[in-house]
Amino acid sequence: MKNTSIQNGIILIPDFSGFTEFVFNTKLYTGEYIVRQLLSILIDVNNQYFDISEIEGDAILFYKYDQKPSYQKVSKMLRNMRNAFNMKILELSEMLNTTIELSLKFIVHYGKFTQYNIGSFKKLYGKPIVEAHQMLKNDLAEQPSYALYSHSFLENSQKDEADSNKEPMQVSEVGAIQYFGNIE
Template sequence: MENTNINNGIILIPDFSGFTEFVFNTKLYTGEYIVKQLLSILIDINNQYFDISEIEGDAILFYRYDNKPSYKKISGMLRNMRNAFNMKIQELSEMLNTTIELSLKFIVHYGKFSQYNIGSFRKLYGKPIVEAHQMLKNGFAEQPSYALYSHSFLEKSRQLVNIKEKELFEFGEIEYFENMIMKNR
């Protein structure tokens, strides 16, 4: 059996840090409203660059088939998402007269994966999907916003990256190598 729907692409997962505590310490309606607003702002900033495979709780599984990923474009998008997220938290905190203790982490991975449909749902399948979810489980949960880039994404986009630009990335960039964290900038 041959699947012709296999392509190389980027997996992007923005995920909220502090979500479990938030759910347990926030009234149901208020929490639902806040999460909906925060997820919506991330989707809006994406501006249809990535497709959405799933939204689960506090995370969005974005993907894009791309043989030439751009570190500069992706890092710029993450910066915009983070800034919009922080501004929305500030706006909601003032509007609802509450403190919202959530931050945003990003997982960026690259590899070969496929897609299949079940009813009206579009599901992704492949090793990079599992690896991206594994990258979410790391020891940086208490950190402020950060981006975790896989080695495969950095290697694929490296030829297009000027190292000086890369070092200017404002919030915690971490290169991730084979389930071990090697560098924290």
């Protein structure tokens, strides 16, 4: 059986750090409102560049079939998402008169995957999907917002050296990490 829908693509997962504690320490209605606002801003900033496979709790599984991914485009998208996320946290904190202790981490991976339909749902399938989820399970959760790029993404992307003003820290088992500073 040959599947002709297998293609190379980018997997992007923005995920909230501090989510479990947030859920346990925030009233149900307030927490749901905040999370809905934060997920919505990430989707809005994406501006349909990536497709959405699914939303689960505090994470969005974005993907884009792309034979020649651009490090510059993806990094710019992540900065825009992070800035919008941080601005929305400030806005919600003021509006609700509360402290929101959430930060954002990104997983960026690349490889061959496919999708299948179950009813009205489109599900992604392939080794890169599992690997991207495994990359979420790392010891960096206490860090400020960061992006974790896999070796596979970095090797297959076209990195513009002019855009790499901050050299990422290399982590041999997974790839490279770009730590974000304050809102630029």
